[in-house]
Amino acid sequence: MNCAEFQRVLPETIEGGGNAEHQAHLNSCPECSGLVSDLNAISQTARLLRASEEPSPRVWNSIETSLKREGLIRQPLRDRSVTGRSSWRLSPAWLVPVAAALLIVFGVIIYQRGPAQPSQVAEQRAPAVSTQTINLQTAVNRANDDQQVLDAVGFKSPAMRADYAANLQNVNDYIRDAEESAQADPNDEEAQQSLMDAYDQRAMVYDMALDRSMP
Amino acid sequence: MQNQRHALKLSAMLLLASAAFAAGEGRKDLRYIVGPHSTVSVTNEYGPISVKPGAANQVIIIAVTHSGKVEIDQSQSGNRIDVLSHLFPGADAQTGRVDYQVQVPPDASLILRSSTGALHAERLHGDVTLEGATGNVDVRDVSDAHVHIKTLKGPITLTNIHDGHVEVTSVSGEVVMDSVSGPLVQVNSTSGKIFYDGDFGSGGEYRLASHTGDIEATAPDDASIEVIARSVKGKVENDFRLQPKHAPFTIKAGSAFAGTMNKAASSVRLFSFSGKIHLKKR
Numbered sequence: 001m002n003c004a005e006f007q008r009v010l011p012e013t014i015e016g017g018g019n020a021e022h023q024a025h026l027n028s029c030p031e032c033s034g035l036v037s038d039l040n041a042i043s044q045t046a047r048l049l050r051a052s053e054e055p056s057p058r059v060w061n062s063i064e065t066s067l068k069r070e071g072l073i074r075q076p077l078r079d080r081s082v083t084g085r086s087s088w089r090l091s092p093a094w095l096v097p098v099a100a101a102l103l104i105v106f107g108v109i110i111y112q113r114g115p116a117q118p119s120q121v122a123e124q125r126a127p128a129v130s131t132q133t134i135n136l137q138t139a140v141n142r143a144n145d146d147q148q149v150l151d152a153v154g155f156k157s158p159a160m161r162a163d164y165a166a167n168l169q170n171v172n173d174y175i176r177d178a179e180e181s182a183q184a185d186p187n188d189e190e191a192q193q194s195l196m197d198a199y200d201q202r203a204m205v206y207d208m209a210l211d212r213s214m215p
Numbered sequence: 216m217q218n219q220r221h222a223l224k225l226s227a228m229l230l231l232a233s234a235a236f237a238a239g240e241g242r243k244d245l246r247y248i249v250g251p252h253s254t255v256s257v258t259n260e261y262g263p264i265s266v267k268p269g270a271a272n273q274v275i276i277i278a279v280t281h282s283g284k285v286e287i288d289q290s291q292s293g294n295r296i297d298v299l300s301h302l303f304p305g306a307d308a309q310t311g312r313v314d315y316q317v318q319v320p321p322d323a324s325l326i327l328r329s330s331t332g333a334l335h336a337e338r339l340h341g342d343v344t345l346e347g348a349t350g351n352v353d354v355r356d357v358s359d360a361h362v363h364i365k366t367l368k369g370p371i372t373l374t375n376i377h378d379g380h381v382e383v384t385s386v387s388g389e390v391v392m393d394s395v396s397g398p399l400v401q402v403n404s405t406s407g408k409i410f411y412d413g414d415f416g417s418g419g420e421y422r423l424a425s426h427t428g429d430i431e432a433t434a435p436d437d438a439s440i441e442v443i444a445r446s447v448k449g450k451v452e453n454d455f456r457l458q459p460k461h462a463p464f465t466i467k468a469g470s471a472f473a474g475t476m477n478k479a480a481s482s483v484r485l486f487s488f489s490g491k492i493h494l495k496k497r
Contacts (some may be wrong), residue, residue, distance in 0.1 A: 157260075159308065160330065163349060167367050167386040170405045174426040177488050181447060189463050190445060190486055197403045197424055204365055204384050208348060 001025045006032050007196070035196075142172065149209045156211075164209055171205060174198040243287050245276040245298070252341065253294040255319050256326040260300055262312040263332040263350070266325055268339060269318030276317050282310035324360075342379075352388075368407075377416075389428075404428050408490070412497070414438045415481040424486040432485060433495040439480035445471035448489040454496040 006025045009018065018026070026033045146168050154161040178198040181191040255274055257264050269275055274296055278287045284306035288299045300313045308331055319325065324341040327334050333351040336343050342360045345352050348367040355374040362379060364371055368387040373395050380399040383390055387406045396416030402409050404425040411432040415421055417439060423430050429449075434440070436455075443462055444451050450469055457474025466473060472494075485492045 157330065160348060163368060167405070170426070171386060174405045174488070177426065177447075181488070185464075190443075190484075194424065194426075194486065194488070198405075198426070200384060200403060201386055201405050205367065205386060208346065208365065208367060 003029060003032055007035075007192075010036070035199075145206075146172070149206055153209045164205065168202075168205055171198065171201045174201060240282070241280045243276075243278045243280070245274075245278070245287075245289055247274040247291050247296050248272055249274055249291075249296070249320065249323070250294050251320070252322055252324065253296065253320060254324045254326065255317065256295070256297045257315055257317060258297075258299045258328045259313050259315055259332055260302055260311055260330050261306075261308045261332060262300070262314050262329065263334070264315040264317065264327045264329055265333075265335040266317040266319060266327065266339070267337055268321040271320045271322075274317070274319050274323070276315060279314040281312045281314075282306075284310040285313055287313065370407075415440050415483055417480045419481045420484075421481060422484045422486070424484075425490050426488045427490050428487065429490040430485050430487055430492045431495060432483070432493070433497050435497045437477060439477040440483045441473075441475040441479035441481075442483040442485070442494060443471075443473045444485040444492045444494060446487040446490060446492050449487055449491045451485075451492040451494075453494045455494060 001021050001024070003025075006022060006029070009022060017023075026036060150161055150165055150168070153164045175195070175198040178191065178195040181188065182195045185191060249272060251271075253274065255266075257276070276289075276298055278298070278300075280287070284303045286301050286303070288301045290297050298315075300311065302311045312332075314332075319339070319341075321339055322341050323339070324343075325336055325339065326344045327336070328346045329350055330348045331350050332347070333353070334345045334347050335353045336345065336357070337354070338356045340357070340359050342362075343354055343357055344363045345354065346365045347369045350366075350369045352364055352366055352369055352371045353374075354362055354364070354372070354376065357375075358377045358379070360379045362373065362376055362381045362383075364373075364383045364385075366385040366388045369385070370389045371383055371385060371391065373381065373383070373390075373392045375393070376395045377397060379397050381392075381395055381397055381401065382399070383402045383404075385402075385404050385407050388404070389408045389410070390402050390404060391410045392400075392402075392413065394413045395411070396413055396419060398419045400419060400421045400423075402423045402425075406427045407425060408428045409423045409425055409430045411421075411423060411430075413433075414435055415438050423432065434455075441460055442457065443460075444453070445462075445464065447470070451472055453472050455474075455476055457472065457476055460473045460475050462471065462473035464471070485494070
């Protein structure tokens with residue numbers, strides 16, 4: 001199995017661990033193992049962020065208050081159960097809290113599924129924040145890494161620092177555009193390849209800067 | 216009178232020699248006996264390295280230093296030779312410079328590295344791996360061997376390279392390929408322009424990609440290729456009449472094209488994000 005074949009089954013490998021052949025390639029190929037490692041790290045970070053943004057009880061209270069204000073649900077009367085169970089069952093009023101509950105469950109599902117679901121303000125806002133947070137975190141990490149590399153270059157060869165800084169900036173622009181293209185159409189193989197090319201460029205600059213690229 | 220002239224010349228030569236000595240200039244000649252398919256590695260932070268073919272079993276390295284801030288470290292381990300310009304504290308691009316002239320057996324594998332110096336290799340049949348940050352890289356007349364090149368912004372010229380893998384990665388250096396063909400030719404650039412002039416061989420995979428750099432590929436009428444070209448935000452131009460071919464993405468007129476020519480023996484992919492792509496007729 002070569003790198004191109006492995007990258008075609010990358011999603012299954014990340015989700016399910018892959019078969020023995022995939023693992024064998026992973027063990028023998030530092031580039032693919034590095035890629036999988038990076039993707040796993042991003043995936044874990046995304047899960048942490050999602051968990052940290054689970055709505056608090058206050059959100060549920062607000063929803064309940066809004067629903068009451070809109071008249072979609074009513075405060076249950078304490079004596080209702082006393083007045084007669086059979087009559088409550090027969091009355092269409094029992095549908096109101098059930099509908100409210102379904103509405104809330106529906107809202108929660110939409111909230112968790114993200115932007116692929118029908119457009120509603122609340123559901124769109126949550127994943128957008130999550131993506132922005134990941135992007136921000138990635139950008140911060142990238143900037144920190146770049147700074148360390150540039151410091152290393154500056155220490156070893158001050159005259160080269162400006163060249164490395166300018167080229168790293170170009171490479172980061174490349175990564176940004178490639179990421180946008182790949183996200184816009186996940187089935188576009190060329191876009192995926194460009195993203196890998198962009199990361200290759202960055203890896204090369206780092207290797208070159210840190211003198212560890214040559215055999 | 217003759218004696219006076221001789222004395223004058225001798226004095227001048229002594230003066231120059233002493234000046235060179237005071238400046239730390241020096242020349243070191245290194246000779247090694249090697250077997251077939253040897254590996255020669257030269258790492259020179261500042262200064263050029265030029266490699267040419269020599270005798271089949273001998274490696275000759277001439278290293279010229281320009282100050283006492285650098286010395287030549289060398290070692291031979293079996294069929295492998297390593298030479299390194301060892302910089303002393305305070306050495307810079309001038310004082311740390313070393314000029315290398317190297318002769319290797321034609322079948323030797325070569326590994327050259329320099330930050331600022333030009334790298335040149337020619338008429339070899341062994342694998343060539345070159346890495347330069349800002350210096351020019353020039354490789355010519357290499358066949359039956361793989362060529363791997365990486366530069367930060369150093370321009371790259373490849374001429375008459377055949378029957379091996381050619382893999383070039385440069386962030387901003389211009390890449391010029393003249394008569395380059397093989398089973399795999401791959402150029403990956405961020406902002407450098409890419410120029411290809413050749414027939415794309417018979418049965419290779421060619422992928423030329425740049426983020427913002429233009430890509431210009433020139434081929435003869437009888438080139439046997441299937442080509443896919445796309446620039447996400449730039450323009451594409453095609454001088455050939457291609458037979459239609461399915462592309463793995465939506466073809467937008469002016470920004471992408473795909474098709475085949477003759478027997479479509481080689482696959483050619485030209486990809487840029489915002490650069491212009493031009494498939495030219497020779």
